[in-house]
Amino acid sequence: MPRIVVDVMPKPEILDPQGKAIVGALPRLGFDAFSGVRQGKRFELAVDGEVTEAVLAQAREAAETLLSNPVIEDVVNVQVVED
């Protein structure tokens, strides 16, 4: 069954307290290779049948309206994944 993956990230200018907490915890656990972390969301939408252009358009619109808050978040990726 094909799925559509939607990735949503906080806008660069928006503070990301979860990311800040993770970047603080990493060196305490011995992970010293990373200078910053941002945490966003990943959605997998299951599609019955074929992913047509209309289905993909619905996914893009749902991503911008329901799955993300366009004031503080960017939809960075809408992508079909075949299993």
Place this chain on the structure above:
Amino acid sequence: MPRIVVDVMPKPEILDPQGKAIVGALPRLGFDAFSGVRQGKRFELAVDGEVTEAVLAQAREAAETLLSNPVIEDVVNVQVVED
């Protein structure tokens, strides 16, 4: 600056109440193409300098220990993204 993207999803057998809420809201908003939704997390780890095999190994270990809860979540993707 290269980034490492880590994707974490709830395990298939784990109930995902956020996904359930979204799948209920979609048809009310006119999106009728989707039969299921799962919500997970996406992390972007910023790396200063080059992404070596050692850095990638750190990212994989951090993904399994700090960024996900292996009891209820799967790390589905650890991937380098060049800007």
